[in-house]
Structure formats: C-alpha cells, structure tokens
Amino acid sequence: xxxxxxxxxxxxxxxxxxxxxxxxxxxxxxxxxxxxxxxxxxxxxxxxxxxxxxxxxxxxxxxxxxxxxxxxxxxxxxxxxxxxxxxxxxxxxxxxxxxxxxxxxxxxxxxxxxxxxxxxxxxxxxxxxxxxxxxxxxxxxxxxxxxxxxxxxxxxxxxxxxxxxxxxxxxxxxxxxxxxxxxxxxxxxxxxxxxxxxxxxxxxxxxxxxxxxxxxxxxxxxxxxxxxxxxxxxxxxxxxxxxxxxxxxxxxxxxxxxxxxxxxxxxxxxxxxxxxxxxxxxxxxxxxxxxxxxxxx
Amino acid sequence: xxxxxxxxxxxxxxxxxxxxxxxxxxxxxxxxxxxxxxxxxxxxxxxxxxxxxxxxxxxxxxxxxxxxxxxxxxxxxxxxxxxxxxxxxxxxxxxxxxxxxxxxxxxxxxxxxxxxxxxxxxxxxxxxxxxxxxxxxxxxxxxxxxxxxxxxxxxxxxxxxxxxxxxxxxxxxxxxxxxxxxxxxxxxxxxxxxxxxxxxxxxxxxxxxxxxxxxxxxxxxxxxxxxxxxxxxxxxxxxxxxxxxxxxxxxxxxxxxxxxxxxxxxxxxxxxxxxxxxxxxxxxxxxxxxxxxxxxxxxxxxxxxxxxxxxxxxxxxxxxxxxxxxxxxxxxxxxxxxxxxxxxxxxxxxxxxxxxxxxxxxxxxxxxxxxxxxxxxxxxxxxxxxxxxxxxxxxxxxxxxxxxxxxxxxxxxxxxxxxxxxxxxxxxxxxxxxxxxxxxxxxxxxxxxxxxxxxxxxxxxxxxxxxxxxxxxxxxxxxxxxxxxxxxxxxxxxxxxxxxxxxxxxxxxxxxxxxxxxxxxxxxxxxxxxxxx
Numbered sequence: 001x002x003x004x005x006x007x008x009x010x011x012x013x014x015x016x017x018x019x020x021x022x023x024x025x026x027x028x029x030x031x032x033x034x035x036x037x038x039x040x041x042x043x044x045x046x047x048x049x050x051x052x053x054x055x056x057x058x059x060x061x062x063x064x065x066x067x068x069x070x071x072x073x074x075x076x077x078x079x080x081x082x083x084x085x086x087x088x089x090x091x092x093x094x095x096x097x098x099x100x101x102x103x104x105x106x107x108x109x110x111x112x113x114x115x116x117x118x119x120x121x122x123x124x125x126x127x128x129x130x131x132x133x134x135x136x137x138x139x140x141x142x143x144x145x146x147x148x149x150x151x152x153x154x155x156x157x158x159x160x161x162x163x164x165x166x167x168x169x170x171x172x173x174x175x176x177x178x179x180x181x182x183x184x185x186x187x188x189x190x191x192x193x194x195x196x197x198x199x200x201x202x203x204x205x206x207x208x209x210x211x212x213x214x215x216x217x218x219x220x221x222x223x224x225x226x227x228x229x230x231x232x233x234x235x236x237x238x239x240x241x242x243x244x245x246x247x248x249x250x251x252x253x254x255x256x257x258x259x260x261x262x263x264x265x266x267x268x269x270x271x272x273x274x275x276x277x278x279x280x281x282x283x284x285x286x287x288x289x290x291x292x293x294x295x296x297x
Numbered sequence: 298x299x300x301x302x303x304x305x306x307x308x309x310x311x312x313x314x315x316x317x318x319x320x321x322x323x324x325x326x327x328x329x330x331x332x333x334x335x336x337x338x339x340x341x342x343x344x345x346x347x348x349x350x351x352x353x354x355x356x357x358x359x360x361x362x363x364x365x366x367x368x369x370x371x372x373x374x375x376x377x378x379x380x381x382x383x384x385x386x387x388x389x390x391x392x393x394x395x396x397x398x399x400x401x402x403x404x405x406x407x408x409x410x411x412x413x414x415x416x417x418x419x420x421x422x423x424x425x426x427x428x429x430x431x432x433x434x435x436x437x438x439x440x441x442x443x444x445x446x447x448x449x450x451x452x453x454x455x456x457x458x459x460x461x462x463x464x465x466x467x468x469x470x471x472x473x474x475x476x477x478x479x480x481x482x483x484x485x486x487x488x489x490x491x492x493x494x495x496x497x498x499x500x501x502x503x504x505x506x507x508x509x510x511x512x513x514x515x516x517x518x519x520x521x522x523x524x525x526x527x528x529x530x531x532x533x534x535x536x537x538x539x540x541x542x543x544x545x546x547x548x549x550x551x552x553x554x555x556x557x558x559x560x561x562x563x564x565x566x567x568x569x570x571x572x573x574x575x576x577x578x579x580x581x582x583x584x585x586x587x588x589x590x591x592x593x594x595x596x597x598x599x600x601x602x603x604x605x606x607x608x609x610x611x612x613x614x615x616x617x618x619x620x621x622x623x624x625x626x627x628x629x630x631x632x633x634x635x636x637x638x639x640x641x642x643x644x645x646x647x648x649x650x651x652x653x654x655x656x657x658x659x660x661x662x663x664x665x666x667x668x669x670x671x672x673x674x675x676x677x678x679x680x681x682x683x684x685x686x687x688x689x690x691x692x693x694x695x696x697x698x699x700x701x702x703x704x705x706x707x708x709x710x711x712x713x714x715x716x717x718x719x720x721x722x723x724x725x726x727x728x729x730x731x732x733x734x735x736x737x738x739x740x741x742x743x744x745x746x747x748x749x750x751x752x753x754x755x756x757x758x759x760x761x762x763x764x765x766x767x768x769x770x771x772x773x774x775x776x777x778x779x780x781x782x783x784x785x786x787x788x789x790x791x792x793x794x795x796x797x798x799x800x801x802x803x804x805x806x807x808x809x810x811x812x813x814x815x816x817x818x819x820x821x822x823x824x825x826x827x828x829x830x
Contacts, residue, residue, distance in 0.1 A: 133572035
C-alpha cells in the first residue's frame with residue numbers, strides 16, 4: 001500500500017441545514033505528521049468540519065478523505081487510524097475513569113498501555129473515581145488520555161482543552177509535541193490562539209463556513225500589518241493618505257501606526273524629519289485573528 | 298419572587314401539553330363509560346340485574362377495582378375507569394415530577410436556575426406549584442368530561458358529585474408527584490429517583506389488590522393511595538376523609554422534598570452513593586456488552602414486573618373456577634373470548650401482560666436515544682464500529698428481554714394459579730406467554746424506526762403506541778360503537794390466548810412486519826446525521 005498523499009483532504013466539502021450553510025465548499029489539505037491549527041470563532045464551522053470528517057453527518061455536497069480513504073464509505077477503516085476528542089466530555093456517569101478508558105480502548109482496538117499509565121500520571125487523573133464525580137476538566141482528561149494512548153495516526157481534537165487548568169494545558173501541549181515527534185498528524189480545532197501558536201505548524205482560519213486564510217504561522221504573520229512605533233526629532237509629517245499606513249496615532253513627536261506591505265514610503269517620510277528611535281513588532285496570532293475577523297467576532 | 302415565577306412558568310410550559318392530553322383522555326373515558334352505561338342498561342331492572350350478577354366478586358374487584366353501587370351510573374363509571382385512570386395518573390405524575398426535579402439537575406440546567414436569584418427550596422416549591430397546575434388541568438378534564446356526560450338527562454350527575462369524582466381521580470397524580478418530588482431528593486439521578494418511585498407504586502398497587510381481595514383485608518385500603526381513591530366512593534358516599542389523608546400525605550411528602558432540597562448538595566442525593574469504586578471489567582469489551590451492563594437492572598425490573606403481575610393474576614384466577622357473573626361474561630364476550638371462564642379470565646389477563654411486555658422495548662429504545670442526545674454515542678461512532686451494529690445490538694437486547702418477559706408472564710400465571718390448586722396447564726400458559734412476543738416486536742420495530750429518524754421522539758412514540766393500543770382495544774371492547782378503534786390497536790392482532798387460539802399466521806405476519814421495521818430502522822440509522830451533543 002503506497003503512503004497516502006495527505007492525512008486529510010477535502011474537496012468542495014459543504015454542509016447545509018435548511019437555509020443555513022454551516023460549511024461552504026471547504027478545500028483543505030493536511031499533510032502527514034504536521035500539527036494543523038483550525039481557527040475560527042464560534043459557529044464558523046469548525047465542529048461541523050470534524051463531524052463530517054468522522055462521518056457523523058453527511059455532506060450536502062463535496063467529499064473528504066482521510067489517508068486517501070473516503071470518510072463516509074470507509075468509515076470503520078478510517079476510524080481505526082483516528083482518535084477524536086470533543087469539547088464536551090459526556091461519558092457514562094456510572095463508570096469509573098479506569099473503566100471508561102478500558103471500554104474506549106476496547107472499542108478502538110488499539111492502546112499503548114504503558115503510555116496510558118504514564119498519561120494518567122501526567123494528567124493527574126484519579127482513575128478509580130466515577131465519571132459523575134469528575135469535574136468537567138477531569139472528564140476531558142479521560143478523553144485526552146484515551147486519544148493519545150491509542151497512538152492513532154491522526155488525532156482530531158475539537159477544542160480539546162476546554163476545562164483544563166494551565167498546568168494541564170502544558171501537559172496537553174507536550175503530548176501534542178510528542179505525537180508530532182512520533183509522526184502522528186494532529187488536527188487541532190481551537191479558538192485559544194496561544195495554544196495554536198505554541199504547537200501548530202500551519203493554520204487555517206475559518207469564517208462563516210469558509211476558509212479565509214491558510215498557511216504557515218510565519219507566512220500568515222507576514223500578510224498582516226507590522227506595528228511601528230517611532231520617536232522623531234520634530235513634529236511628524238502628514239502620513240495620512242500614504243499607501244499601506246493605517247491606525248495612525250500621533251502624540252507630540254511620537255507616532256504609532258500599522259504598515260502593510262513595503263516600509264519604504266514610511267521610512268522615507270520619517271527620515272526627512274529625523275528619527276530618534278524606531279521599533280517594529282510582528283503581530284501576535286491574536287492580532288492576526290482580530291484583523292481577519294474584525295466585527296465578525 | 299420573580300425568579301420563582303420564572304421557574305414555575307418554565308416548568309408549566311414543559312407540562313401543560315401532556316397534562317392536557319391526559320385531561321382529554323380522562324374526560325373522554327369517563328364520559329364514554331357513563332353514556333354507554335345508560336344506553337346499555339336503560340332501566341332499573343337491567344341495572345339491578347348486572348349488580349346482582351356481578352355482586353361483590355373479590356376476584357373481579359382485585360382485577361378491575363372496587364365494585365360498589367354499580368346499579369347506578371356513577372358507581373358503574375367509577376368501577377369502569379378506576380384502574381386505568383388511577384394507574385396512568387400515578388405513573389404520569391411520578392415521571393413528570395422526577396423529570397422536572399431530578400432530570401433537570403442531571404443535565405445541569407437546575408444548577409443554572411439556582412445560580413439565579415432563588416434557592417433550591419424555593420425553586421423546588423415553584424416547580425411543585427407548576428406540577429399542581431398540571432394536576433389541576435387533569436382535574437378539570439375529568440370534571441369536564443363528567444359534566445359533559447351529565448348533559449345526557451339519563452346520566453344525571455350532580456355538579457358536586459362530578460367535582461368529588463374529579464378530586465378522586467386527581468389524587469393519584471397528586472400523591473405520586475409529591476412522592477416523585479421526594480425521591481428526586483433521595484436519589485442521585487433521575488433513574489434512581491424514578492426507580493424508587495416505581496417501587497412504591499408497585500407496592501401501593503399490590504396492597505390495593507390485597508385490600509380488595511376480601512372484607513377481612515379491607516382495612517388495608519387506608520395504606521395505599523389507590524385505596525384512598527377507592528374509599529372516597531364518588532357519586533355514592535362522597536367520603537371526604539380519604540381525601541384529607543391524601544392531602545396530608547401530599548403536604549408531608551412535598552414539604553419533605555422542599556426541606557431536603559434546601560439541605561442537600563446540588564447534584565447529589567440524600568441517599569449515599571460512592572464516588573469511587575474498584576474497577577469491574579465485565580461488559581467493557583463491546584458496545585453491546587456495555588449496554589447490557591448499564592441496562593440490566595431495568596431489564597430485570599421489567600421481566601420481574603411481568604413475572605410478578607402474572608403471578609398475582611394467576612392467584613386471582615381461582616375465582617374463575619366458580620360460576621361466571623353475567624356482567625363479566627358480557628365484558629369478556631366483547632373481547633371475543635371463548636372457552637371456560639378460567640380461560641376467558643386468563644385471556645383478558647394476558648392483555649395486561651401484553652401491555653407490560655410491549656413496554657419492555659421502551660428501555661432500550663430510550664437508552665440508545667439518550668446515548669445519542671447526550672453525546673455519548675459519538676464516542677462509539679468515531680471508533681471502528683459499523684453504525685448499524687449499535688442499533689442491532691440494542692434491538693437484540695430488547696428482543697431477548699421481550700422473550701424472557703413473555704415466557705415469565707406465562708410461567709408466572711401458571712405458577713400463581715397452581716398455588717391456589719388451579720392448573721391451567723404449563724404448556725398452555727407458556728404458549729400464551731410466547732404469543733405476546735410478535736406484537737411486542739412490532740412495537741420494538743416501530744420504536745426503532747422513530748429512533749432512526751428522530752431520537753428524542755423514540756421513547757414517547759413507544760409509550761404512545763402501547764397506550765393507544767391498550768386504550769383502543771379496551772374502549773372498543775367496552776363501548777358500543779367504537780369497534781373501529783380496535784383495528785387501529787396493535788393488540789387487536791393479538792389472540793388473547795388461552796381463551797382464543799393462537800393465530801400462527803397473524804403472529805408470523807407480525808414478526809415479518811417487525812423484521813421489516815427493524816431493517817428499515819437499521820438502514821435509516823446508518824444514513825442519517827447523528828446528534829453530536
């Protein structure tokens with residue numbers, strides 16, 4: 001069997017509910033072994049994408065493949081290579097954590113028992129407690145442990161750290177990095193930008209069912225405005241109307257602005273006055289996110 | 298106060314529709330019984346004849362409720378409607394109370410309510426007020442139906458009598474709502490709360506049957522809500538004392554519920570339950586195994602209930618070895634029964650067992666629907682499991698439970714009769730039990746199809762089909778002019794063995810229909826979108 005070309009591939013994948021379009025012609029390619037961030041505000045279509053990839057819902061049109069297998073036609077075969085963590089950990093309340101993990105492993109068919117024991121330690125889970133006695137975060141840990149311990153080729157994680165405290169968030173990130181180091185592919189749907197920034201190689205930004213941007217984090221940052229702060233020897237020149245300059249704020253001999261594209265026009269104007277101090281800063285993913293979503297958030 | 302009004306308003310919105318449906322059913326049943334009586338027995342002579350022939354037969358009284366003053370329209374109406382209306386009212390009240398007072402807590406919505414400007418005790422009281430409103434609707438429906446019948450001059454019910462009768466019927470849901478409110482504080486989940494309530498219901502029902510078994514045990518009527526309702530004797534004595542007892546018990550139970558709601562931790566119950574447990578590995582190897590592990594108490598309860606009810610009816614069957622009362626013969630004749638009185642009696646009894654056995658699929662259909670709507674089913678579907686196998690497993694489990702419950706019904710009836718020195722034949726009784734399977738499987742198939750299309754509607758659909766079939770068959774048999782109703786009842790296609798010969802062809806058709814429905818359900822379930830929580 002030849003290696004699959006992509007871990008995930010979708011072609012014009014669309015899902016409509018009546019007149020509402022939840023996902024609109026999604027074309028997506030996730031490569032083997034990468035950690036792919038899937039960003040978007042609530043209702044953008046992130047969970048719908050994952051539900052389609054897991055064949056929980058049928059597409060209105062378009063197709064999707066995981067490891068080159070059709071996600072609907074070959075669902076059981078696909079699921080053998082996939083582990084999934086939803087944002088809401090609804091489990092069987094009368095089972096203990098250990099029993100739930102045993103059951104999930106039985107149904108999945110693969111588990112690294114030694115790694116599972118290690119994860120129970122790292123996530124600080126009390127496995128003899130009943131699910132109904134767990135907090136939301138602890139229930140989430142059960143699903144994360146089950147997913148990572150399955151050593152599945154593809155981890156589909158839908159806002160998986162909901163309810164985890166910052167310490168456990170760090171454990172989660174290290175587990176994702178370990179999975180990547182083992183060659184596993186991780187598809188991480190999130191709106192926690194620091195999380196995506198910390199672990200993802202590439203991201204796609206989703207808005208109203210459509211991808212509005214895809215790429216490596218550094219490339220995406222390059223697409224966004226650079227923030228400039230300058231202190232000048234005299235009153236700043238009139239920069240209004242110059243190409244690529246926005247959000248201009250002038251305070252005495254200081255100014256702040258965002259620059260998109262070439263810096264040349266700005267630098268030429270400033271050097272005519274005389275520059276005392278100049279700093280530039282790349283946008284954070286959060287600023288990138290806000291600049292893309294604007295009022296839509 | 299504003300928060301409590303909002304709580305009561307929301308609870309009432311969840312209740313009013315079912316309460317109205319039952320109010321209409323109750324009113325219609327009462328009116329139909331009264332009007333049919335005056336048309337079937339138009340003069341005093343015919344009424345005295347039915348009263349004389351029915352007499353005070355203890356067996357019939359245990360089966361169908363109190364026989365008192367049935368030479369009057371009111372007495373006969375009470376007699377005809379008693380078991381059905383009080384049973385339905387009690388179960389509906391119990392389920393409504395545990396749904397609102399424990400089910401909401403299971404889902405976490407109750408905690409949201411308590412985070413607002415109210416307290417657990419006040420919110421519980423507000424919910425109880427909404428439940429009281431629902432009982433008022435049922436009361437109004439019953440009184441309305443009674444007064445509607447009174448427009449017929451031959452019926453001649455007085456308004457006061459109608460009100461007392463309405464109160465007697467409303468007593469059942471009122472008491473069991475208060476009981477459900479209390480068990481909702483005791484148990485840690487709705488399942489436990491309902492289980493506790495149903496246990497009390499079962500005991501109360503059996504105590505009423507024992508109380509009606511003879512004059513020596515009549516005092517036991519004071520021990521059960523069904524006894525209080527019986528002792529009120531609407532239309533004849535209108536005794537208010539049992540109503541006062543019922544009101545006091547409702548007040549105590551509801552008061553306890555309010556007090557306990559204030560004292561216990563939200564999310565837990567008064568009865569202790571362990572938060573930790575050593576692992577038990579059985580049933581964790583497959584989805585079907587887990588379903589069996591989680592649901593066996595419910596399935597055993599259904600099977601045990603079928604065995605217990607059949608055993609009780611078997612014991613009563615002794616009365617059928619004597620001479621047959623004319624009125625009862627008429628009733629049985631309307632079911633199209635033949636043979637000895639014993640066989641006819643057992644045939645009607647098996648209609649009750651058929652209802653019980655046909656309700657067995659509710660637990661499995663409802664459990665799978667709950668798995669889906671709660672988001673737990675997703676954990677199975679994202680693993681290498683073919684979707685149809687999950688439904689097929691549940692159907693297999695339900696079919697097994699139906700078969701066991703049906704066989705136990707036959708065995709129980711035989712064993713109960715045997716204790717009284719009556720031997721209806723083990724083979725014959727087991728055959729009558731097995732005869733219940735095809736119709737129950739049709740119910741299961743229909744429930745599965747609804748599940749495959751709209752999971753939230755699945756369990757109500759099964760309840761609806763069975764209730765409709767039971768009431769339809771019963772009303773068509775008891776009320777002249779409603780013969781067409783029985784064709785819409787599943788139980789019309791069930792031979793009431795041993796009084797009727799088992800119709801192999803009809804049974805085979807039923808099994809084939811059930812199989813076709815199951816196949817359709819599996820196909821639909823495999824293709825539709827799944828609720829993802």
